[in-house]
């Protein structure tokens with residue numbers, strides 16, 4: 001269905017029980033959350049402290065957890081419920097891909113990573129033969145500054161966290177998805193490489209037309225990367241809007257607390273000014289975001 005938003009999340013909620021398997025007290029881990037990702041590719045960040053419900057929300061969008069209430073539609077078609085229109089699993093995995101926090105857990109330790117990527121291409125029916133699968137893996141790896149040749153025969157222990165997260169991004173790109181849901185994707189990556197991954201996301205949005213849901217507790221990367229930020233507290237979205245507006249004029253006390261909770265607030269927000277300047281420069285240079293760190297480290 002063309003013209004439909006990529007994702008429409010409407011009043012979703014998820015109940016869990018706290019305090020014992022039997023008779024624990026029910027509570028909403030995600031409570032009445034709504035947002036829309038438009039057809040044009042965007043980065044939508046969900047920011048909140050530990051326990052605010054970000055991962056539960058991401059897992060509902062990834063169809064790993066069934067919502068207790070509400071509906072989710074992908075390109076106009078339901079992800080939840082039992083209607084005939086519901087997107088089937090293969091189609092869903094081709095359209096929506098995850099990137100998780102720990103890249104070391106994203107791949108098998110006993111399989112060369114290239115083999116894993118080939119299997120992904122074959123399982124998702126992106127390739128009909130091993131040769132086609134190598135081609136698909138190579139194309140995806142090239143979009144993140146690597147190549148199949150460079151990773152061939154290697155196992156996860158032979159890569160750094162940053163390199164592996166880059167390979168996770170390549171894995172996610174194999175089916176040419178419409179949406180990537182990235183749950184704390186840089187929190188386990190070395191600080192020096194963090195911005196290169198964040199820049200890579202922006203490049204993918206602009207060059208490949210993929211939308212991102214970026215889940216993080218880190219306001220600074222959310223501010224830098226996003227077109228839209230939603231702040232979550234105790235399962236609810238307490239405010240959402242353009243990052244500049246939210247962070248310059250936070251209307252919620254909770255958002256101000258989140259900002260104040262950054263331990264090196266002076267340094268961090270000065271760093272944001274630098275990021276702003278760098279980003280503005282990179283974007284105007286040739287109309288695209290370039291990835292300086294990426295070139296340095298690849």
Ligand SMILES: Nc1ncnc2c1ncn2[C@@H]1O[C@H](COP(=O)(O)OP(=O)(O)OP(=O)(O)O)[C@@H](O)[C@H]1O
Pocket residue numbers: 016017029048049050051052053054055056057
């Ligand atoms: N399977 C589950 N069973 C019971 N409670 C759960 C389950 N998953 C999450 N919760 C609870 O739901 C709440 C929200 O958790 P969630 O992991 O979504 O938050 P989060 O913001 O992603 O936090 P973190 O960054 O620490 O992962 C927490 O109180 C958590 O303990």
